[in-house]
Amino acid sequence: MGFINWLLGLGASVVLPIIIFILSMIFRMPIGKAVRASLTIGVGFIGINLVIGLLGNTLGPAAQAMVKNTGVNLPILDVGWPVAAAITFGTTSIVPWVFVLGILLNLVLIAVKATKTLNVDMWNYWHFIFSAAFVYFMTGNFVLGLLVALITSAIVLKLADFAAPVIQKHYGIPGITTPHLDTVTWSPLGWVINKGLDRVPGIRKWHASPGQLQEKYGIIAEPIIMGTVLGFIIAILAYYPEFSSDLGGAVKQILTVGITLGAVMLVLPRMVAILMEGLVPLSDAAKQFIQTRFPGRELYIGLDGAILVGHPANIAVGIILVPITLLLALLMSVLGVNQMLPFTDLAVLPFFAIWATTWSRGNVVRGVIIGTFFIACMLSIATFLAPATTDMAHAANFAIPAGATQISSIDSGAHLAPFMLAFGFIFSRAAQYGLGFQVWISFILAFALFSYIAYFIYIGRGHIPGIDDEHLYVEASDEDEVDIARGPAGEDAVDHVAVHLAEQADSSTGDQAAAR
Amino acid sequence: MAQRRVLVCCATGIATSVQVSHRLKELLKARGMSIEVAECKVIELPARVSAFRPHAVVSTTQVDPKLIPVRVFPGLPFLTGLGIEAATDEIAAHLKSLSVEGA
Numbered sequence: 001m002g003f004i005n006w007l008l009g010l011g012a013s014v015v016l017p018i019i020i021f022i023l024s025m026i027f028r029m030p031i032g033k034a035v036r037a038s039l040t041i042g043v044g045f046i047g048i049n050l051v052i053g054l055l056g057n058t059l060g061p062a063a064q065a066m067v068k069n070t071g072v073n074l075p076i077l078d079v080g081w082p083v084a085a086a087i088t089f090g091t092t093s094i095v096p097w098v099f100v101l102g103i104l105l106n107l108v109l110i111a112v113k114a115t116k117t118l119n120v121d122m123w124n125y126w127h128f129i130f131s132a133a134f135v136y137f138m139t140g141n142f143v144l145g146l147l148v149a150l151i152t153s154a155i156v157l158k159l160a161d162f163a164a165p166v167i168q169k170h171y172g173i174p175g176i177t178t179p180h181l182d183t184v185t186w187s188p189l190g191w192v193i194n195k196g197l198d199r200v201p202g203i204r205k206w207h208a209s210p211g212q213l214q215e216k217y218g219i220i221a222e223p224i225i226m227g228t229v230l231g232f233i234i235a236i237l238a239y240y241p242e243f244s245s246d247l248g249g250a251v252k253q254i255l256t257v258g259i260t261l262g263a264v265m266l267v268l269p270r271m272v273a274i275l276m277e278g279l280v281p282l283s284d285a286a287k288q289f290i291q292t293r294f295p296g297r298e299l300y301i302g303l304d305g306a307i308l309v310g311h312p313a314n315i316a317v318g319i320i321l322v323p324i325t326l327l328l329a330l331l332m333s334v335l336g337v338n339q340m341l342p343f344t345d346l347a348v349l350p351f352f353a354i355w356a357t358t359w360s361r362g363n364v365v366r367g368v369i370i371g372t373f374f375i376a377c378m379l380s381i382a383t384f385l386a387p388a389t390t391d392m393a394h395a396a397n398f399a400i401p402a403g404a405t406q407i408s409s410i411d412s413g414a415h416l417a418p419f420m421l422a423f424g425f426i427f428s429r430a431a432q433y434g435l436g437f438q439v440w441i442s443f444i445l446a447f448a449l450f451s452y453i454a455y456f457i458y459i460g461r462g463h464i465p466g467i468d469d470e471h472l473y474v475e476a477s478d479e480d481e482v483d484i485a486r487g488p489a490g491e492d493a494v495d496h497v498a499v500h501l502a503e504q505a506d507s508s509t510g511d512q513a514a515a516r
Numbered sequence: 517m518a519q520r521r522v523l524v525c526c527a528t529g530i531a532t533s534v535q536v537s538h539r540l541k542e543l544l545k546a547r548g549m550s551i552e553v554a555e556c557k558v559i560e561l562p563a564r565v566s567a568f569r570p571h572a573v574v575s576t577t578q579v580d581p582k583l584i585p586v587r588v589f590p591g592l593p594f595l596t597g598l599g600i601e602a603a604t605d606e607i608a609a610h611l612k613s614l615s616v617e618g619a
Contacts, residue, residue, distance in 0.1 A: 082530070120596070123531055171578070173592060222560040269529050273555060276534040283535070291597065301596045303576075309527030310558040310577030318559075348528060350559070 013045035013397075015092040020282060023096065027285035037281045041089075044275025048086045051268045053399040055079060055344075058260045059231075060405065063341055065238035073333045076386045080344025081182075081411035082272040083398075087389065088130040089275070090396025093142075098129045098149050103286065105150055107293055109157060117160040118290060119153075119179045119302035122283035123276060127181035128153050131418030137388040137395075138426045152181065152418045157302075159184045162459055163358075164300045166466025170361055171308055176301055182414035183305035183354050186374055188455035189416075189448060190355035191465055193370045197360075198472060206365045221319045223347045227265030230343060231258035265347060309350045313362035317371050318350025324368070325349065325375050325410070336436045338379040340386065345410035352378070352414065359466055361473040375410070377444045382413030384430065384441065420448055520611040521552045523570035524591065525579065529557040532576040536594040540574060543604040549611065571614050572607055 017038035024034035059077060067075060089095060102125055109115045128149045136145030160179035168174050178184055197203050219225055235257035242250035308314065325342050332338035349371075356370035357363060386408035393400050393407060400407060423445055430438045458465060522540065526533040533555040544551055556564040558577055565573065565584045573584060576591035587610060593603035 123535075175598070176592065176596065219563070222563055223557065224560075269557075273530045273534050276530050277538065280535050280538045284539075287597075301598075303592075303595050304527075304531045306527035306531045307576045307592065307595070310525075310575065310579055312578070312580060315559060347557075347559075350527065 013042045013049070016045065016089055017042040019092055019096055020278070023099065024282050024285065027282065027289055029281060029285050033281055037278045040278030041275055044271060044278055045086060047271035047274055048083065049399050051264055051271055052079065052083055054260065055264045056400060058257055059234070059343065062234050062238040062257050064405065066234055069241060070237055072330055074329060074339060074341035075405040076340040076383060077405060077407050078340050078343040078345055078409050079407045080268065080409050081348060082268050084130065084389065084409045084412050085126045086272065086275060087393045087396055087398060088126045088133055090398065091129065091133040091392055094129055094132050094136065094145065097146055098132050099125055101146070101150060102128055102153050103290060105153060106157065107290060109154065110294060110299065115157040115161055116300050117157045117177055117179050117302045118294070118299045119157065120287045120291065121180065121302055121304050122286050123279060124180055124304055127415065130412070131415055133392055134385055134388040135418065135422045135425070137391050138429065144425065148418050148421045151421055155417050156181050156184060159187055160300065160302055162465060163187050165464050166358060167308065169467065170358055171311060173307070176303055176307070178305045178308065179302035180305035181417065182411050183351055185416040186352070186414070187355045188451040190370050191359050191455055192451040193373060194359040194366060197366055197369065203365065207363050221322065223265035223269070224262045226346060228258045228262030231261030265344065268344065305351055305354055308354050311362065313357040313364055313367055314350045314353040316364050317353035317357055317367035320368050321349040321353065321371050321375060322346050324372050328372065328376055329379055332376065332379055336434050337440045339383045340379055340408055342410060348411065361470065363473065378410050378413030380413070380437070380441055380444065381419055382408040382410055383433070385412050416448060420445060519550060519552050520614065521568060521570040522572050522574060523564060523568055524553060524555050524574045525558050525561050526576040526591070527558055529555050532591070532595055536574060536576060536591045539594045540604065540607070543600070544608060547608050549608060551611070572610055574607065
C-alpha cells in the first residue's frame with residue numbers, strides 16, 4: 001500500500017504515462033509508439049502545469065486585488081476546460097476504471113440494442129472521469145463516483161441517439177451524433193425552453209441571422225485578443241488605486257498582466273494539444289478495437305460536439321454570450337449565487353450555444369436567450385464544484401499557487417447529468433453558500449429534471465425531437481432548408497451550410513457499401 | 517517538392533483537430549508526402565490563415581468559405597474513418613496540383 005501511495009504521489013506527469021503505457025499494451029500498440037505516446041502525455045502535463053503557474057501568478061493576485069477594490073465577490077478562478085481535463089486525467093486512481101468500464105458499457109448497450117451510438121471520442125471520456133472524480137472527492141465514495149460516471153455515460157448515449165436526427169439534418173452530417181457530456185446533457189433543457197418560446201407572442205417570430213458577426217467581431221473572440229483585453233480590464237480594476245502613488249508601476253503591472261493573459265489564452269490550448277497528441281494513438285487503437293466489434297450494424301458514430309461549433313449561429317451566439325457571461329457573473333455574485341470570475345472558458349462559449357440554437361435551427365435570438373440561461377446554471381454549478389476541483393488539482397500535484405483561491409471552470413459547470421445524479425449525496429455542501437444559493441440550485445435541478453422528463457415523454461410518444469416540429473422553424477428562416485426538408489429523402493445529406501460535407505457523405509456511404 | 521502547409525481547424529484547436537492532423541500526416545506520409553501541419557480554432561481561422569498561409573484547410577466543423585481564400589476540405593472522414601482514403605487522396609491531389617502550378 002505504501003508503494004502505491006508513493007507511486008500516486010509522483011503526480012500525473014509521471015503516473016499517467018505509466019498508465020497510458022499499460023493501456024497501450026492492452027490494446028496491442030507497438031512498443032516504440034507506446035513509449036513515445038506515453039512520454040508525450042507526461043510532457044503535455046508539465047507544459048500545462050507551467051501555464052497554470054503563469055495563470056495563477058498573474059490572474060490570481062490581480063483578481064484578488066480587483067475583488068478588494070470593487071467589492072465584487074468572485075474569488076474562484078475560471079481556469080478553463082483544458083485545465084479541468086488535465087486535472088481529471090491526473091486523478092489516476094479513477095482514469096483506467098472509467099475508460100475500461102465505459103467502453104465495455106457502450107459495447108454492451110449496443111449489443112443489446114439499447115443504443116445506436118458508438119462513442120469513438122476517447123478524449124472526451126475525461127468528462128465521465130471528471131464526473132466520477134468530483135463525486136468521489138465530495139463524498140469519499142469511490143464506487144458511487146464510478147456508478148455516477150457509468151449511469152451518466154448511458155444517459156449521454158441515449159441523449160446522443162435522440163439528438164442524432166436533428167444534428168444530421170441541421171448540420172448536414174449523416175451518420176454522426178455527439179455523445180458529448182458537457183453539451184448534449186443540455187439538449188432537453190434547450191428543447192423545453194425553445195418550446196416555451198414558441199408560445200411567447202413577441203419572440204415567436206423574432207429571428208436574427210448570424211450575418212457578418214464573425215467577420216466584424218470575430219477578432220474580439222480570438223483567444224489572444226480576448227485574453228489581452230480581459231487582462232487589461234481586470235488589471236485596471238486591480239491596480240487603479242496605485243495610480244496616484246506609483247503611476248509608472250501601476251501601468252507596467254497593467255500592461256504585463258494584459259499581455260501575460262493573452263499569452264495564457266494562446267499557449268494553454270497548445271499545451272493541451274501536446275497532451276492530446278499523446279492520447280491519439282491510444283484513442284485510435286481503442287477506436288479500432290470497438291469499431292471492429294460491430295461490422296454491418298448501422299450505428300451513429302459519436303464525436304465531439306466541436307464538430308457542430310463552426311455553424312455561424314453557434315459562433316454568433318458564442319460571441320454575444322461573452323459580455324453576457326461577464327455581466328451575469330457580476331450580477332449573480334451580488335445575488336450570492338456565483339463566485340467564479342469567468343476567464344479561460346470564455347473562449348469556448350460557442351459549445352454551449354449548440355443546444356441553444358439547434359432546436360430552432362440556428363435562430364440567434366433564441367440562442368442568446370437559451371444560452372444565457374445555460375450560462376447562469378453553469379456558473380452556479382461551477383461555483384459549487386470549485387472546492388472539489390481544487391482538491392483534485394492538489395491531489396494531482398498541480399501548481400495551484402499557495403494560499404490562492406479556488407479554481408473551477410464554466411465547462412465544469414456544464415456537467416449537468418452527473419450533477420443531477422449526485423445531487424442527493426452532495427446537497428449538504430450547498431449550505432455554505434447561503435439560502436439564496438440553495439434555492440437557485442434547487443430550481444436548476446427541478447427545471448432540469450422536468451425538462452428531461454418532458455423530453456423523454458415526447459420521444460416516448462413516438463415523436464422525433466427537432467424533426468416533427470421543424471416546419472415551425474425552417475420555413476421562416478431559410479429557403480434552402482425548406483427545399484431540403486421537402487425534398488426526397490435521398491437529398492437529406494445535401495445541406496446548404498456545407499456542400500463539401502455532402503461529398504464526404506457520398507464517399508462514406510460508398511465505403512460503407514464496400515465494407516458490406 | 518516544396519513542403520506544403522495544411523491548417524487543421526476545429527472548435528477548440530485541440531479536441532478534434534489534433535486527431536485529424538495526426539492521421540492526415542501519417543496517411544500523406546504513406547503517399548510519400550511530407551507536410552507541415554498546424555491546428556487552430558475555427559474562430560481564429562481567418563487570422564491564422566493569413567499568418568500561416570496554408571495551402572489547404574481541413575476543418576471538422578463548418579467554415580464560411582467567404583472568410584478564407586484557401587480551399588477547405590472536410591475533416592470528418594479523419595474522425596470517423598469512413599471515406600478517409602478518398603479524402604486523403606483528394607487533399608494529396610490538391611497539394612500536388614499546387615506544386616505544379618508553382619513550378
